[in-house]
Amino acid sequence: MNSSMSVKTMHRISEIFKFLVLLIFGVILMAPFIWMVSVGFDRTANITMPFPPRLIPEEPSSFNYGIVFENGRLIQSYINSTIVTVSSVVLSVSSSLLAGYAFSKGKFKGKKILFFIVLCTLMIPMEPRLIPLYTLFNSVGLLNTFWPLILPSIISGMLIFLCKQFFDQLPDTLREAAQIDGAGEFKIFFRVYLPLAGPIAATMIILSFIWSWNDFMWPLVVLNNIDLHTVPLYLASFSQENGSSLGGLTMALATVSILPIIILYLFLQRYIIQSIALSGVKGE
Incomplete structure (x- = not known):
């Protein structure tokens, strides 16, 4: 006792x-x-x-x-960041879900090699890609537009990896049962697996939103028009113009700039632990 x-x-x-x-x-x-x-x-x-x-x-x-x-430039930068971020999130999450499902449940030649290439992109930081990307978008006349900020986000090695690991945990019997009923791959994905992908989709939305909203270096390179500046660029220019003065106003701007991330996280936080548990790497 x-x-x-x-x-x-x-x-x-x-x-x-x-x-x-x-x-x-x-x-x-x-x-x-x-x-x-x-x-x-x-x-x-x-x-x-x-x-x-x-x-x-x-x-x-x-x-x-x-x-x-009451700051007009901040409001405009908010609108710019919202356009870029929402577009990037929609494209990156949609493409990653499709790619993750294909790498997990699909059967095609070269799957392992392609997935290995996707994983290799995780080891390449943004700095070495700046010049090739800048040259590419400059050659097609898309500098000083939102397209250079949106299009590169379509392929995200990290999000594809997370999706694959998540779909690996879901049983193949669901796919086999749908195939017996005559469903094609797209119907199987949208009707069977996508409704189960809520936790990982929420996590990817948060990650993609943070990456896009906080991005500073790449927008600084491709956006010279002040009317197209995103929130991080506006904060940087405001701090540079005022130096160490107006510290209270600068901190207020910084607080307001991260409000969308906090609000989004509060709405989707309950999915994070669940998605981490379900998308963990198998010990196989």
């Missing part, structure tokens, strides 16, 4: 310790974000940044955020 009680006590102490450790690390990770939001509510930060940093401003004010939401 005492032994079982001691085991339960030790287990409870262990769980409390784990919770406290995770809580401490969570607070540490969230502190910069909380400080950023706090400085946005500090009107005096436009004159001089508070030092030492404080998480709660002495005189909270919505002045900075009021200016932010």
Whole structure:
């Protein structure tokens, strides 16, 4: 009896310790974000940044955020980022679902070689691809348009890999039963497997959205027209123009710029753990 009680006590102490450790690390990770939001509510930060940093401003004010939401250039950059990001997400997620299903359930020559090539693209960073991509889009006259930001996202090695791993966990008997009923490959995909792909689709939407919304280097290279600037480019130009001044306004702009990512994550967060569990690599 005492032994079982001691085991339960030790287990409870262990769980409390784990919770406290995770809580401490969570607070540490969230502190910069909380400080950023706090400085946005500090009107005096436009004159001089508070030092030492404080998480709660002495005189909270919505002045900075009021200016932010009246900023025409920010609104235009929001519209530009929304057009680019939504288009990129739709194209990348759709193509990755189809490619992942083909690599997982399809039977065709060269499948392993093609999938190996897809995986090899994960090892190529963006920097070596800048010049070839720039040359390509310059040759077809698409610079200073949204197309260079949208078209490269159609093929994403990481998303294809995640889709393949997810579809590998789904039984082949579903496909075989649909084939017996006379269904073709597209009908099998859209009627049988796609309805089951909600968790991985939600995860891919989040990842693709973050990649596209936060992209800075590639838009900086291909967009010279200020009217086409996305949110990261606008933030960079605003910070460059104002230097270390207007710190409160800069932090308010940064906070507003990441709101779409936070909102999307809050709506789709329940799918993340489920998709990670289902798309894990098999030990085969």
